[in-house]
Amino acid sequence: MSANPISFLPVWLLEFRAISVALMTKQGELVEANQGFLSVLGDLPAESAGAIFIDPPFFSLLKKEPGDGGLLHSGLVTLGKLNGMRRTFSGSIFLRNQMVLLVAEMDISAFERMSNEIDNLTVGYNEAKAQLTQRSLTLQKVLSENMALKSQDSLTGLPIRSKLDSQLDEEMERWERYRRPLALVILDIDNFSQVNESYGRETGDEILTHVATVIQQSIRTLDLAVRYGGKEFAILLPETNEIGALIAAERLRMELGDQIILPMVKPITASFGVATLLPDETRTEFCSRAERAAKNSKTTGKNCVTMAGVIGECDHLYQGINFEQTKANDV
Structure with missing residues (x-):
């Protein structure tokens, strides 16, 4: 210079x-x-x-x-x-x-060097984003599985009662819009406490698992079966009227009665209660009518199906249906 x-x-x-x-x-x-x-x-x-x-x-x-x-x-x-x-x-x-x-x-x-560096950073960012997305999907899957486990009965594999509550809310909203029939079946295993006392809890657990399996095999895809209580199960039947619900309950009662769980010497029986949804009825009222119908079956001889009456508070209006007793009377 x-x-x-x-x-x-x-x-x-x-x-x-x-x-x-x-x-x-x-x-x-x-x-x-x-x-x-x-x-x-x-x-x-x-x-x-x-x-x-x-x-x-x-x-x-x-x-x-x-x-x-x-x-x-x-x-x-x-x-x-x-x-x-x-x-x-x-x-x-x-x-x-x-x-x-x-x-x-x-x-x-x-x-150009800066542009190349930006391109490299972009590639790195996209790779990191893809990894984070995959991790997020994996985490969501794990969370979903955990939620499913929390809403599932560990013994029978059936959903627990909270699943029935949420499904009932959805079906009742649909009933309000379209007025399609909706039925609920509750079954209570007969003499279950005696089974536990006589044969042990392992046999009792085996009976619960067996009943859950029979229920799952007998219901339709759109139906929902849950473990309702200790020895109680519930089945929600969309698009099902009174006759259809009674037939479904009776068929299940007969399937249970055809099988014996060793070391028991008598077949498994259950008391059934059936209710169909009424106008302006709440979820609690709907379930209560089915429960009282099952209780009616239990107190009138067990191993039968009871259809809940229209007036839920009047137990004497329930119609007790025991097909085995009907056959005996015919003879």
């Missing part, structure tokens, strides 16, 4: 690093440059600045007719060595007072 003490560039521009500015003679000698240009010049030869113009070539520029404001070139400018380090800028080259002025706005090579 020339040792000329005269500065052609403003002091503020000499220290400015955001824009690269260089002033050269027509012979390519670097007269003056600011810190922005010197910082990106690196180890490029400063004594012959014109020689580092790769594209466009320095001396080819001087053959051009200057445009407005002495503009010789506007666009990309590549500086460096033919077989070495290069830097590409976005800028303009002017011819002013027989001197060549370079004003470079951005180091494109640095921008």
